[in-house]
Amino acid sequence: MKKIFISYSSVDEKYKDQMISHLSGLKHRGVIETWHNRDIIAGDVKSDEIDQNINQASVILLMVSPDFIGSSYCYGHEMKYAIQLHEEGRARVIPVMLRPCDIEGAPFDSLKSVPEKKWISQYGDKDSAFLEVVEQIKESIKETVPKKELVxxxxxxxxxxxxxxxxxxxxxxxxxxxxxxxxxxxxxxxxxxxxxxxxxxxxxxxxxxxxxxxxxxxxxxxxxxxxxxxxxxxxxxxxxxxxxxxxxxxxxxxxxxxxxxxxxxxxxxxxxxxxxxxxxxxxxxxxxxxxxxxxxxxxxxxxxxxxxxxxxxxxxxxxxxxxxxxxxxxxxxxxxxxxxxxxxxxxxx
Incomplete structure (x- = not known):
């Protein structure tokens, strides 16, 4: 089972929930499990728990929005760590384009983002937009290499x-x-x-x-x-x-x-x-x-x-x-x- 880590700003909670709903089919088939910071158990050390789950992820979703870019933790910590894992070949990073913002020069700017044509917030039918993300996740799961095999x-x-x-x-x-x-x-x-x-x-x-x-x-x-x-x-x-x-x-x-x-x-x-x-x-x-x-x-x-x-x-x-x-x-x-x-x-x- 592959772990999907979702990095998002709390302002975009509703988009995160919609993303998880669209991943239900893969979860029910036992293909994936999802993790985000709302899954932290009371009493756990937040940063250590987050780092541990990023490290275990096969696919990392960056839920890109003005608030994501403006978050020192999302952008400065989670995203930086995710890009490092991507460059080492230990995970696949997928930028999910939620709401329009300036991403020129961002570390993920060169990665394939979804949806490709416009931001999810600009879709009348947002289900179609999230379905594009699900299809990209399926492709990424096929490409991920087990960590021990990679080494x-x-x-x-x-x-x-x-x-x-x-x-x-x-x-x-x-x-x-x-x-x-x-x-x-x-x-x-x-x-x-x-x-x-x-x-x-x-x-x-x-x-x-x-x-x-x-x-x-x-x-x-x-x-x-x-x-x-x-x-x-x-x-x-x-x-x-x-x-x-x-x-x-x-x-x-x-x-x-x-x-x-x-x-x-x-x-x-x-x-x-x-x-x-x-x-x-x-x-x-x-x-x-x-x-x-x-x-x-x-x-x-x-x-x-x-x-x-x-x-x-x-x-x-x-x-x-x-x-x-x-x-x-x-x-x-x-x-x-x-x-x-x-x-x-x-x-x-």
Whole structure:
């Protein structure tokens, strides 16, 4: 089922309702579901909820009117984010021309808009106008590519050198079946266990769940236990699910300002993003490897961890198992759930 996100000004509520009515056929057939800001549940954080649903959408409708253009949130936030997703090939943006206004030079000016001949408000038979929009949505749904398939085909978002590093197994492997063996070809997510318990009930289903939930996790492991391979796999899966992960090797971490650190890494990792402020909070996912090698003193480590909490709702830090002995001395680690990588073992019997 495809999600249709509707971005509109509250002044155009009646047009939004008419649009939803005309989408009822597709909804009843289980082809689509719709979402707009009136669907926010009381108590939810508005901007995060909106960003999450834009990110999940296959088609984004921009309900264009003078009030839409005049809205700093519709035009400056929702529309900007929608265009970014469209340019990355992760969603289709359709400008729906509601009421006459000046759109010359708008970011969506070059996109195919509907209706093509005149604004919906100028139609005597508005049902015919909305039917044109429905037909365009049907075409767009056929063209959308699943996000994981898109990433598998070609990654245009990342620097080529960084993308090659993500796929590097970092060991020499040979096979008659293929010239190059990538990390995805051989990697299996390990299980994680609470640090202070040997109880089997503490086993997680898989470390692959880490990108799916918010929170702060410290993953400890022995030397050669696969911590860096786990970091790479988490990065790729987070990106495939629509997040914008940022990887930092703590061996190169020499300051406590997470924004400056991320801005440097973003320029090294991404082609189409320049700084952390361009990534909406709901999409941010921070991964720090080799944290036991960080050169910062404990005071600056705490400053770093505090700044991470301000900027990220999801962070995974990986470190050698010896790091567990200094955790009590670092106050900022108190918010982290501590896990250890379970060693692979053969079944008994």
């Amino acid at each position: 598998a085909k070609k990654d245009c978002a990342h620097k080529s050198s960084f993308f090659e590093w993500l796929n590097d197994t970092e060991v020499v492997l040979k096979s008659r079946a293929t010239e190059v063996i990538k990390l995805d070809d051989i990697y299996i997510y390990p299980d994680l266990r609470g640090l202070d318990s040997d109880d089997e009930s503490f086993l997680e289903v898989s470390s692959a769940r880490l990108p799916e939930s918010e929170g702060y996790t410290l993953v400890l492991g022995e030397e050669q236990s696969g911590k860096s391979a786990l970091a790479k796999s988490l990065y790729k899966d987070a990106f495939s699910s629509g997040k914008k992960p940022i990887f930092i090797d703590a061996e190169n971490l020499n300051e406590s300002d997470i924004i400056c650190l991320c801005d440097k890494e973003i320029k090294r990792q991404y082609n189409n993003i320049d700084c952390l402020s361009e990534i909406v909070p709901a999409e941010r996912f921070l991964i720090i490897d080799n944290f036991a090698s960080v050169s910062l003193n404990k005071r600056h480590q705490n400053i770093l961890l505090d700044s991470i909490e301000r900027e990220f709702s999801t962070c995974v830090i990986l470190a050698s198992d010896s790091f567990q002995y200094v955790i009590p001395d670092i106050e900022g680690m108190a918010r982290f759930s501590v896990k250890e990588i379970c060693n692979y073992s053969a079944p008994v019997g």
